[in-house]
Structures are given as structure tokens and as C-alpha cells.
Amino acid sequence: MIGLRDKSSDLDLARHTGGAVGLVSNQLMLEGAGGIGGLLAVHDRGTDPNSTADDLDYVYLYDGNGNVGQVIDPNAADPNTAVKAKYQYDPYGSRIGSDPNEYNQPWRFSTKQFDAETGLGYWGYRYYSPGMGRWIGRDPIGEVDGVCLYAYVHNAPCGSTDAQGHQAGPWIGNPCLKPPPPPANRCDDCSLTCTSGAGQRALGGDAGGVICRPDGCRCACLDTRSYPGGPPGSSANIEQRCALRHEETHVSQGAGNPCWGCSEPDASGLSRAGPREGVCGFDYPRRTECSAYGAEVECLLGALRKGECGADRGCVERLRAALVETVVTACRLYRCGAAVSNYADLLHRAQIETIKRACPVAPAGILAGSTNLAAARVRSDAVSGLGEPVGCRK
DSSP states (O other): OEEEEETTTTGGGGGGGGTOOOOOOOOHHHHTTTTTOOOOEEEOOOSTTOOOOOEEEEEEOOOTSSSEEEEOOTTTTGGGEEEEEEEEEEETTOOOOOOTTTOOOOBBBBGGOOOOOTOOOSSSSSSETTTEEEESSOOTTTTGGGOOOSSSSGOOOTTOOSSSSSSEEEEOOOOOOOOOOOSOOTTTTHHHHHHHHHHHTTTTTTEEEEOOOOSSOEEEETTTOOOOOOOOSSSSHHHHHHHHHHHHHHHHHHHHHEEEOOOOOTTTTTTEEETTTTTSSSTHHHHHHHHHHHHHHHHHHHHHHHHTTTOOOHHHHHHHHHHHHHHHHHHHHOOOOGGGEEEEEEEOOOOOOOHHHHHOOSSTTTTOOOGGGGGGGOOOOHHOOOOOTTOOOO
């Protein structure tokens, strides 16, 4: 994208080109040719609007995160004077060092416009303060992207980005964030890995998890003591199937996803898969768990509604208890929302009250029979009394 700037009035004239040149504000840069790292050059008009004698052209160079690193005059007679401005930043975008004689231009950290007087950057939806390391306005999409409404990219700026100021995500262009290679085979023998002694040891006593194999396969596994299974139509069989759905959701989440990785392998070559610590934001692991618990709840609800237990009342009661335990665990450990009204007709009054005590919020979504991760919503710590999550203070 090429920007156009009128030095006589300091206006960004690209706003009036109807998109023909490209807009140097974040909102339409994303719709046009640019975005973070997408500003290629600026044509800077001189002081006389009727003459091009003092017009200048500048080319922009970037670091690996899409931050403006250098501004170059491609027409400079001396290569030693071609660099008109150089920029270095700390992880939150504060500039490190400056030159009073450099070319004065506003596009810097994340290719956003920064105001010289306030030091604030404009992302399209809200303003950001690199000195504070946070937004100065609340997240316009509320708590969908996490409970910290002012935190910048979940306080994980080294591996994350926020293109417009309302939802963080991994900076895929970052060379440190490379998606895992595809498996070497079809991974249709995961059951053998999961039930083997090595596979059970790799779970480390957890009721379930995703195991990484040396061939690149990631297997959804369950602890055989926690979920022994049983004949079709039994509660043990249904609970095992639904718990496996939970782990299979994690396998899908990690497929080709640079936010996921595998731990160091043990002596058998097996390891555990999960979200990479701090790479895609402190709230990302919680959201993946809420989505997986949502899949498990949906499975249990489906079994109850379809009458898979038949006339076995004991099976029905065990599935009800499993449903309540799953919802309560998700709420207490991961602050997932639970829309109790969606399945109140399937539970006893005491069970409903148990869920309400553990899950004081009931937004439609995560534990309401929907596994849509984008619908994840939780209450703020001040309202739910859960305590401030790590990273909210920055």
C-alpha cells in the first residue's frame, strides 16, 4: 500500500482517494492492500501544493513483527544519508532512542499512526498507550476476547498481535511461530498408543490428554482407570465416548496451529501436547479448555436427550451426575459460562442449584451445547469474585 501525505496541512490525503491508493488508517488498510507491515511507501508533498519541486518519496522497512524499522529515501544521492529514520521498540511498543533530526512521520509500532503530543497509537477501534502497555479504552467486543478489557494482546506481545484493537491473535508472520509439520502417516492407530503402558505413563495420572508421537501424530487419549468403558448403552461407555470428544477437540485445536506445541519427549518418545506457554496470550489456554468442555457437555446432553440409556434408570442418573460434574469443573477451573436453562429439564432441582453456585453466569455459548470458541464469554473478576487473572494489571 502507498500512502499520500500533504506536508502543507499534515493531512492524510489517502483518506480521500476512495481506496485507489490505499488508506493509511488501520481500518481500511486491512480491507485494501496493507495492514500490519503493509505500508510500502509514502509520497510526501512539499509546502507548495502547486509544485512538485520539494515533494519526497519514502520507502518503509519492517522488523519481523510488522513494526516500522526504517524509513528510506530511495532517491538520496548518497547511500549513507538514505536512512531518514530508524526505530527500535520494547515488546509493548515504546520507542528505544530517537534522533531529533530524523524525518518526522507517524507510522511506527504495528504500522499504526502515533500522535506526537500524546504518544498514543490509533488502531482503528481504540487508542493504545505503549508507555502503559495497555489500551486506554475498553474492548469494544466486551469480554469475548478475555476478561481484561484493557490488556494489550493478553500481555503476550512477543508472539501476538491485534490488527484493529479489538481481538488478539498469533502473529503468524513471526518466525518463532511456525505451525507443526503434518504427520507422517494417517494416525489411525492412536488407540494402540493410548492403551499402551507408555501411553498411559505419558498421561501422568491425568484423566485424559493429547499425546504427541515421534511420527507427528497427536492422539486423543484417556486414562483407562478413569474411563474403563463398557458395553454400548452403558453409562461407562457414554462417559468414555464424551471424554474422548473433549480430547479430540484439543487435537483439532492444535492441528497446524503455531499456538500449540509438544513437551519434551520421554524415554519412549512420547510427550504431551498443549497450548504454548505465553505465546498466544494468557487467556488462550482457558478458552481452548472451555471449548473442549463444551464438546463434552454437548455429547452428554445428546446421549440423555436421545435416551441412549434405554430403560436403565441407573444409567440415566449416572449420566446426569457426570454432566453436573463436567459443568462444575469447567466453571470452577476455567471460568467457563454455563447456560443452565438449555438443559434444566434434564436435571434435578438440586443439580441445577449446584451448577448455579459454581457457575454464577449463564451466557449462551461454551457450556450451552455450543462449541464455538469465538462465543467464549466470562464475567470479570470484580463481579464473579474469582480474583484478578495474571496479566490484567499491565
